[in-house]
Amino acid sequence: MAKKKNIIITCAVTGSIYTPTMSDHLPVTGSEIATAAIDAADAGASIVHLHARDPENGRPSAKVDDFMGFIPQIHQATDAVLNISTGGSSLMTLDQRLAPARHIAPEMCSLNMGAMNFGIFTLKDRYDDWKHDWEPELLNATRSTTFKNTYEDIDNILSDLGDGQGAKFEFECYDMGHIDTLGYYLKTGKVKAPLYIQFVMGVMGGIGASPENLMAMKNHADRVLGPENFEFSVLGAGLQQIPLATMAVILGGNVRVGLEDSLIMPDKQLATSNAAQVQKIRTIIKELGYNIAEPDEARERLGLKGRDKINATK
DSSP states (O other): OOOOOOBOEEEEOSOSSSOGGGOTTSOOSHHHHHHHHHHHHHHTOSEEEEOEEOTTTOOEEOOHHHHTTTHHHHHHHOOOEEEEOSOOOTTSOHHHHHHHHHHHOOSEEEEEOSOEEOBOGGGGGGOSSOSSTHHHHHHHHTTSOEEOOOHHHHHHHIIIIIITTOOEEEEEEOSHHHHHHHHHHHHTTSSOSSEEEEEEESOBTBOOOOHHHHHHHHHHHHHHHOGGGEEEEEEEOGGGHHHHHHHHHHTTOEEEESTTTOSBOTTSSBOSOHHHHHHHHHHHHHHTTOOBOOHHHHHHHHTOOOGGGSOOOO
């Protein structure tokens, strides 16, 4: 029997989907995001996936200054891998989305493997009293916009941040076809193993969050990419976060939790912190008989360039 791999926990700290009205625990300011990421790392996350927000109103931001309001603090306080989003939000241009990663030159970036509908407008119907006018406006705007990630966009990101700065990628696959797209890039040599795939499940416009769909995605990735060429992680949105993360561990994968992906715990109560979700999945992982990967192990397995090679200063 093959030796069990230690489990890499990613924590996605704040994201751009949920808004301040939805939870008072959602980190908004640079100080809040830094504290949330540091606490998540202390709880066992070896990778922290980072977005920024306008510290005044919590709106998703791709401003370098907003990212640098927390990057130095996290880098100084932890040895976690800093994974910078290139997704931002579907309402941002590609240049806006890439600006933080171009400045920081991180070890790892996210990379969405296809253009798609990214519908979060249904969240608007759950609330009546908003803290900020931009919240329902942003949510509703996803009815008429597409999250743009063309082949040319992917090529540019790979060239700019990968070839140019040495970043590796969290390849976000929201549907089966995204795996085929990644297969094309592997076959043509534009990406190289080891790949780190994030199966993103439960976003409207992408594949649904179910055990059957997770099995299908894992089997399809094995066929298209070859199981020796990738590690995978699972992001289950909302209530499916912890169940699908548990299934990912059993299937030989890694996990992603955090308030970007779900504001709640398995008991349907609001999560009081990112660290609470990390602690929850860590407990499950340990009870299943697995150990948690430390950041340097994650770096070695994913072929990262090292924390000393990023720009973590203002």
